[in-house]
Amino acid sequence: MKKITINGAGLAGSLLAIYLAKKGYDVDVFEKRPDMRIKDTGGGRSINLALSVRGIQALKEVGLYEEIKQICIPMYGRMIHSIDGQTTFLRYGKDDSEYINSVSRAELNMKLMNMAEQYKNVNLYFNRRCTGINFETNEINYFNEVLNTNENINPEILIATDGATSPVRVEMLKLPRFNFSQEYENYGYKELNIPADKNGNHMLEKNCLHIWPRGSYMLIALPNMDGSFTCTLFMAYDELLGGKNSFEYVNSPDRLKYFLNENFIDVIGLMPELEDDYFKNPTGTLITIKCFPWIHNKIALLGDSAHAIVPFFGQGMNAAFEDCVYLNGYIEKFGDDWNKILDEYQKDRKVNADAIADLAQENFIEMRDLVATEKFQFKKKIESELYKKYPTRFIPKYTMVTFMRIPYKTALVRGKIQEKILNQLSDGISDLEKVNWSLAEKLIDFQLSEI
Amino acid sequence: MKKITINGAGLAGSLLAIYLAKKGYDVDVFEKRPDMRIKDTGGGRSINLALSVRGIQALKEVGLYEEIKQICIPMYGRMIHSIDGQTTFLRYGKDDSEYINSVSRAELNMKLMNMAEQYKNVNLYFNRRCTGINFETNEINYFNEVLNTNENINPEILIATDGATSPVRVEMLKLPRFNFSQEYENYGYKELNIPADKNGNHMLEKNCLHIWPRGSYMLIALPNMDGSFTCTLFMAYDELLGGKNSFEYVNSPDRLKYFLNENFIDVIGLMPELEDDYFKNPTGTLITIKCFPWIHNKIALLGDSAHAIVPFFGQGMNAAFEDCVYLNGYIEKFGDDWNKILDEYQKDRKVNADAIADLAQENFIEMRDLVATEKFQFKKKIESELYKKYPTRFIPKYTMVTFMRIPYKTALVRGKIQEKILNQLSDGISDLEKVNWSLAEKLIDFQLSEI
Numbered sequence: 001m002k003k004i005t006i007n008g009a010g011l012a013g014s015l016l017a018i019y020l021a022k023k024g025y026d027v028d029v030f031e032k033r034p035d036m037r038i039k040d041t042g043g044g045r046s047i048n049l050a051l052s053v054r055g056i057q058a059l060k061e062v063g064l065y066e067e068i069k070q071i072c073i074p075m076y077g078r079m080i081h082s083i084d085g086q087t088t089f090l091r092y093g094k095d096d097s098e099y100i101n102s103v104s105r106a107e108l109n110m111k112l113m114n115m116a117e118q119y120k121n122v123n124l125y126f127n128r129r130c131t132g133i134n135f136e137t138n139e140i141n142y143f144n145e146v147l148n149t150n151e152n153i154n155p156e157i158l159i160a161t162d163g164a165t166s167p168v169r170v171e172m173l174k175l176p177r178f179n180f181s182q183e184y185e186n187y188g189y190k191e192l193n194i195p196a197d198k199n200g201n202h203m204l205e206k207n208c209l210h211i212w213p214r215g216s217y218m219l220i221a222l223p224n225m226d227g228s229f230t231c232t233l234f235m236a237y238d239e240l241l242g243g244k245n246s247f248e249y250v251n252s253p254d255r256l257k258y259f260l261n262e263n264f265i266d267v268i269g270l271m272p273e274l275e276d277d278y279f280k281n282p283t284g285t286l287i288t289i290k291c292f293p294w295i296h297n298k299i300a301l302l303g304d305s306a307h308a309i310v311p312f313f314g315q316g317m318n319a320a321f322e323d324c325v326y327l328n329g330y331i332e333k334f335g336d337d338w339n340k341i342l343d344e345y346q347k348d349r350k351v352n353a354d355a356i357a358d359l360a361q362e363n364f365i366e367m368r369d370l371v372a373t374e375k376f377q378f379k380k381k382i383e384s385e386l387y388k389k390y391p392t393r394f395i396p397k398y399t400m401v402t403f404m405r406i407p408y409k410t411a412l413v414r415g416k417i418q419e420k421i422l423n424q425l426s427d428g429i430s431d432l433e434k435v436n437w438s439l440a441e442k443l444i445d446f447q448l449s450e451i
Numbered sequence: 452m453k454k455i456t457i458n459g460a461g462l463a464g465s466l467l468a469i470y471l472a473k474k475g476y477d478v479d480v481f482e483k484r485p486d487m488r489i490k491d492t493g494g495g496r497s498i499n500l501a502l503s504v505r506g507i508q509a510l511k512e513v514g515l516y517e518e519i520k521q522i523c524i525p526m527y528g529r530m531i532h533s534i535d536g537q538t539t540f541l542r543y544g545k546d547d548s549e550y551i552n553s554v555s556r557a558e559l560n561m562k563l564m565n566m567a568e569q570y571k572n573v574n575l576y577f578n579r580r581c582t583g584i585n586f587e588t589n590e591i592n593y594f595n596e597v598l599n600t601n602e603n604i605n606p607e608i609l610i611a612t613d614g615a616t617s618p619v620r621v622e623m624l625k626l627p628r629f630n631f632s633q634e635y636e637n638y639g640y641k642e643l644n645i646p647a648d649k650n651g652n653h654m655l656e657k658n659c660l661h662i663w664p665r666g667s668y669m670l671i672a673l674p675n676m677d678g679s680f681t682c683t684l685f686m687a688y689d690e691l692l693g694g695k696n697s698f699e700y701v702n703s704p705d706r707l708k709y710f711l712n713e714n715f716i717d718v719i720g721l722m723p724e725l726e727d728d729y730f731k732n733p734t735g736t737l738i739t740i741k742c743f744p745w746i747h748n749k750i751a752l753l754g755d756s757a758h759a760i761v762p763f764f765g766q767g768m769n770a771a772f773e774d775c776v777y778l779n780g781y782i783e784k785f786g787d788d789w790n791k792i793l794d795e796y797q798k799d800r801k802v803n804a805d806a807i808a809d810l811a812q813e814n815f816i817e818m819r820d821l822v823a824t825e826k827f828q829f830k831k832k833i834e835s836e837l838y839k840k841y842p843t844r845f846i847p848k849y850t851m852v853t854f855m856r857i858p859y860k861t862a863l864v865r866g867k868i869q870e871k872i873l874n875q876l877s878d879g880i881s882d883l884e885k886v887n888w889s890l891a892e893k894l895i896d897f898q899l900s901e902i
């Protein structure tokens with residue numbers, strides 16, 4: 001039986017270790033950070049994540065879902081906060097059975113690590129930073145951050161789950177014919193916090209994802225188990241782009257106060273540490289990474305290392321977990337033939353990773369701008385009607401991505417067609433009764449097959 | 452007066468040194484290779500290049516054009532070699548006054564270096580390989596390949612003309628918010644050679660660019676001053692893509708012979724060293740590089756380091772030289788205000804570099820495939836008629852790119868509109884007399900303004 005080395009014990013790496021251990025492989029996982037279960041390492045860029053069906057499928061397959069469910073907070077829809085403080089609830093799914101889950105990145109990661117270590121064929125090694133790869137000899141160089149020593153290993157198979165800044169992928173950049181792109185948004189983000197009230201309860205409606213959409217910028221809030229919310233302010237970096245609504249311009253307590261009072265009057269009272277958070281927390285970057293090939297000999301990229309995406313569809317972790325679902329499926333199909341396994345994995349996942357990258361970028365505009373418009377909300381109503389009438393042919397894009405496991409690529413392609421149909425049907429009207437439903441039927445007949 | 456450091460003494464770096472010297476700047480040029488005038492260094496990836504109006508403009512501005520003209524061979528059009536050995540001449544311009552120039556990369560580079568060194572405010576330093584940049588302190592690290600020592604400099608202004616694999620750009624990858632993409636074609640190339648005949652004369656028609664278009668692959672030949680031709684075979688790397696017409700498949704003398712006999716029967720007799728060349732020369736890669744920003748503080752990218760493109764429009768060098776023309780123009784406009792100079796340079800050139808990258812990729816399909824079709828040749832005839840009738844409104848794409856200095860972006864946008872018009876006018880007919888010229892006029896009136 002082969003030995004498999006994993007670089008990175010984040011969410012994807014820890015989950016993958018479990019999958020492989022269950023198949024009987026010996027698994028060594030190398031992680032550059034200290035063990036987060038012992039020492040708070042500040043790893044990862046956001047504090048809570050949205051777990052949905054694709055990620056849940058993976059957790060079910062490894063038998064961890066019931067445990068994770070205990071630390072999940074269901075979010076049934078978006079709560080839109082308009083500038084005058086009014087709120088509108090937009091449901092994500094068809095009813096309360098469809099929701100996404102706010103879950104702590106750190107808690108989830110620790111539970112995955114704990115489960116991985118229950119297998120005696122899994123070893124986690126911390127404080128090991130990958131410093132280089134010799135592609136001729138397949139030798140991987142590590143620096144032991146505790147002992148200050150260099151260590152070299154020669155894995156039979158190496159899977160890099162080492163995130164958006166993947167050192168393994170950086171090494172692959174030197175290989176001939178390695179295609180690569182990194183694209184930054186002109187927007188950054190800042191994490192803020194709404195604490196629990198004195199009784200430990202949530203100070204905003206708990207079971208939804210809150211959005212303050214303001215056109216070119218927005219604030220969002222996701223609930224935590226301790227009664228707090230993690231808020232994220234997304235805004236242009238540069239004054240040249242965002243004017244007074246930019247991190248460059250909002251650079252003093254006075255300007256921050258003015259900016260918040262103008263935009264988020266209903267929430268600033270709930271954030272006592274706001275000024276401190278704003279000026280102490282770093283401004284995060286938003287990056288999309290695409291590359292190809294993901295495989296070189298028996299070295300493979302998985303998760304963010306292969307396809308980092310922006311967070312606006314809440315699919316970064318879910319996509320990485322789905323990589324594991326598929327890889328596991330190919331192991332079941334092809335046994336120990338790793339050339340075949342990796343080849344099929346890459347072929348299937350690359351096209352879908354590209355698709356979710358595009359979907360996530362699209363969704364930024366939807367969240368920060370469109371959701372606030374009547375047009376958008378009217379189109380959502382038409383969409384919902386059409387979904388009821390044609391449940392296998394007109395499935396909302398959000399549903400395809402979040403509540404189903406159909407390929408992302410399919411969701412992207414069908415989503416575009418559906419968007420055009422919705423634009424056509426909503427053109428010039430604002431009342432459901434005026435919708436031309438027979439035209440709708442014709443358009444759907446003509447343009448959308450059954451899934 | 453500021454001192455300017457240039458990294459890379461290739462075509463762009465040497466030319467830029469002259470421009471800056473003429474403006475009175477002290478210029479240090481660091482080059483990783485030995486001095487090519489003393490030692491043949493095999494620098495650069497192709498032996499001859501196509502010099503056209505944009506490059507000529509730069510050479511005129513620095514006063515070197517008359518000298519370079521002596522080593523140029525005019526090419527008035529494409530000579531298409533069909534599979535049965537028949538040839539068709541397709542003129543590039545409207546008459547013999549419009550042509551491109553085959554010129555030796557090495558000769559041109561050496562002449563530029565010689566001229567640069569005539570200025571006592573220019574110093575060329577060879578064997579200096581850039582090994583790192585500290586963006587905090589603006590310190591550039593060099594390794595002296597002769598003395599085996601490290602040298603550090605602190606330039607006021609650094610311009611990187613260090614090519615597609617630019618070490619300066621590789622360092623910039625580490626900067627936050629640096630956008631970057633490198634995209635390889637699935638095709639490679641191999642250089643072959645047609646020597647002069649025993650009297651030193653060209654064995655094919657001298658004053659044209661020869662093409663053997665074969666659909667998914669092609670051979671081309673450009674004339675050299677010594678009576679030889681440099682040939683380049685462009686073909687898929689992988690059998691999976693190219694089948695028997697791929698570098699992967701054509702891997703033995705027998706297969707090579709069979710491949711050539713099937714495809715290039717009229718030329719193989721002219722290449723006595725063919726088998727040796729094919730198996731000894733490396734298979735080159737074809738890369739497109741885009742990045743942004745090109746400027747960080749007073750460090751700037753120029754030429755291939757900022758925008759490497761595929762060679763199919765013969766514009767790589769011309770685009771780099773045009774960067775120098777514009778940079779020089781901004782120096783004249785803004786004096787010693789280098790923030791402004793670099794800012795405007797970047798703003799103007801980025802959009803045009805992206806455009807020529809796209810145009811060059813499009814032209815590969817035209818060269819290897821379309822030129823061989825009757826449809827293409829018929830459209831060329833219509834295009835030529837329209838150009839005569841509307842000389843300021845319907846200018847062939849090739850003419851805009853090669854014989855004019857209008858922005859590449861304009862050429863790209865107008866080229867697309869014109870292509871659609873040509874498709875519409877040529878649809879279903881093959882005779883110039885059947886073209887609907889009044890429809891043409893309407894389409895042009897409606898879609899194309901004057902340039």
